[in-house]
Amino acid sequence: MAKRIVLFMFMTFTSLVLSGCLVAESKYLKKAEEADALGREAATLQEMHRELSAENGTLKAQLSRVKEEAAVLAKEKEKLSADNRELDQVLRSKTDSLSQTVADLRQKVSDLEDENARLKEEIAAAQKAREENVRQVSKTYEDLLDSMKGEIAQGQVTISELKGKLTVNMVDAILFDSGEAEVKQGGMDVLAKMVDILKGVQDKMIRIEGHTDNVRIIGNLARRFPTNWELSAARAINVARYLQSRGIDPAVLAAVANSEYRPVATNDTGEGRAKNRRIEIVLVPRDAP
CATH class of the missing domain: 1.20.5 (Single alpha-helices involved in coiled-coils or other helix-helix interfaces)
Incomplete structure (x- = not known):
């Protein structure tokens, strides 16, 4: 009985040991894998x-x-x-x-x-004044032509109009005796034909220009007029004085001496010299030189 118990206990212990070993081995393998x-x-x-x-x-x-x-x-x-x-x-x-x-x-x-606009107005006014000036000059020109048609026909006077400038050209013989500077009676009669017409001219200067030929002044006449300068000046001044005496405002009159230096014809012939001995009455704007 006792042997059986011992054997049972041995077998039980062996079983427990083997079982523990198996468990330990299983854990080891598991840990190894981990x-x-x-x-x-x-x-x-x-x-x-x-x-x-x-x-x-x-x-x-x-x-x-x-x-x-x-x-x-x-x-x-x-x-x-x-x-x-x-x-x-x-x-x-x-x-x-x-x-x-x-x-x-x-x-x-x-x-x-x-x-x-102002210039246009001034231009219009100037144009109007110019047209009026042309009309006035043209009327003066026509009046002078009519007044002096006899002298013009005889070749003693020529009248020309150019760009508002009107010129009455008179040979010296119609106004002066030879070698004289005083206007003769016949010359006064000729000038008288222009007086009323010239009085009606407005905004114009009346310039009287004396011209001579190139013949030198000699003899007793040279005492009064040493050169043609003095002769042309005296004749222009006497014409201006006559016009003033007939009532033309002296403020619009100017006497100019040109002597022999502005001829209109040759001085080599008697006919040419006669053309150069002249008085020119020129109507020019008041602001003209």
Whole structure:
């Protein structure tokens, strides 16, 4: 009985030992498998760490480049902003200047328009005055032609009209005796035919011009008239005095001596010299030289 109990106990103990060994072995195998799995996972994680480290370096390098580029762009942006501010200031200044220029030009245009309107009025008035002057000169011309048609027919007087200038050309013989400067009676009669017509002339100067030939004055006559200057002056003055005595305003009269220096014909012939010895009564505008 006792042997059976011992044997049972031995068998029980052996069973327990074997069972414990089996359990221990199972745990070991399990731990070994876990360690192997962890090793593989660690290796995998180490490889991932290396890859991530390499990628991190690459990203850091890219980040550094991006920061540098951003810094460059920031500087360029600041420069552009400064340029824009300067450009805006320049444009504002030019705009203000152009605005002032436009205002000045508008004022000038307005002034020119006013001046042009005034000039047009003056031109119209001048044109009207010119037309009136032409009409008046033409009427004076026609009246003189009619009044002196006898002398004109005899070739003693010629009357011409050119650009508002009317000239009555009279040979000296019709007005003066040879070598004399006083107007003779026949000359006064001729001049009298023009007096009323000349009195009606307005806004004109009556210029009496004395002309001679180039023959030198000699003998006793030279004591009175040393040269043809004195003779032409004396004759022009005496005609002016006669017209004044007949009521023509002396303020519109002028006596001019031309001597021999404005001939209308050659002095080489008697006929030419006779044409050069003359008195011209010229009607000219008051502002004419």
